[in-house]
Amino acid sequence: MTRARLSDVYRxxxxxxxxxxxxxxxxxxxxxxxxxxxxxxxxxxxAMLERDFRAIPDLQFAITLLVCDPPRIASRLHFHCTPxxxxxxxxxxxxxxxxxxxxxxEFRDERIVEVWSVIDQAAIRAQI
Numbered sequence: 001m002t003r004a005r006l007s008d009v010y011r012x013x014x015x016x017x018x019x020x021x022x023x024x025x026x027x028x029x030x031x032x033x034x035x036x037x038x039x040x041x042x043x044x045x046x047a048m049l050e051r052d053f054r055a056i057p058d059l060q061f062a063i064t065l066l067v068c069d070p071p072r073i074a075s076r077l078h079f080h081c082t083p084x085x086x087x088x089x090x091x092x093x094x095x096x097x098x099x100x101x102x103x104x105x106e107f108r109d110e111r112i113v114e115v116w117s118v119i120d121q122a123a124i125r126a127q128i
């Protein structure tokens with residue numbers, strides 16, 4: 001897969017998340033997806049994302065940095081949102097917070113097979 005194609009697939013994946021188009025998630029994520037070293041499968045990945053959107057109804061993924069080196073992507077995602085209760089164990093309770101996630105993806109057959117994610121929880125703590 002070329003860098004341009006990988007970038008396009010990733011941007012389409014982020015758009016799918018922002019639409020909460022769960023029926024299309026399998027177009028971007030393999031059935032055997034691993035998240036932070038654990039095989040959770042497509043159903044587990046979808047359930048995790050659905051929980052995120054329930055906890056953060058106004059959640060939107062904004063790409064601020066994207067580096068493509070097929071078959072991998074490194075991305076910095078920006079969030080400005082209002083979680084309704086706990087977020088990563090922190091009592092945000094309706095306050096608006098801004099934070100970032102550094103995430104790495106590995107693709108196979110144009111679908112995500114591995115995700116490594118680090119969320120800046122310190123930034124959230126500092127705001128609440």
